Amino acid sequence: MAERYSSFRSGSTAWLLQRITAAFLVVVLAFHFFNLHFVTHAADIEFAGSQARMQNVGYFVTMVLFLVTATFHGVNGIYNALVNQGIEGNAKRAAQVVLGVAGLLLVVQGIRVAIALAGF
Template sequence: MAERHSSFNYGSTLWFLQRVTAAFLVVVLAFHFFLLHFVNHAYEITFAGSQFRMQQLGYFATMILFLGTATFHGTNGIYNALINQGIDGTQKTAAKWILVVAGVLLFVQGIRVALAFTGV
């Protein structure tokens, strides 16, 4: 029988955050699909409608939280997948900092886009 190997230490902060962000993402994705695929159909979605939604504080805050959790969840997941593949030493350090920089850049660009939608 294969031995279970994971870079996550069960019960650690990163282990916990990976699960919390996954749960949050499932809820927000369900909200997204319900709102933008069932309440409003694809052909009804317009730039003006998207801009209106982003001007609503609750929706804006939800999308910023979605951006932050998705960025963390994705970069943390990639990092741990790389560790599970056996990288260590300099490769591990380089991967960590590349993913940190990529995550920050992605988050900043997402904030810029969100603010552009609000007209700020």
């Protein structure tokens, strides 16, 4: 029988955060799809409507949390996939730095857009 290998140690912080962010993303994605694909149909979505939604503090906070959570989940998942494939040494450190910087830039730019949309 094939051995199961994972860079996640069961019970570690990274392992726990990956599962928590996955659960959060399932709930927020369901909210997103329901709100923006069933309540408001895609053809009816306009910039002004996006601005109006972002001016609601609850919606704004939810979308910023969605951004941060999705970024962490994705970056952490990519990094651990690379580790599972055997990346080591300098290449592993380079992956940490590149993914960390890319994730940080994505979050900063996403928050800047959210603030601009909300008119703060």
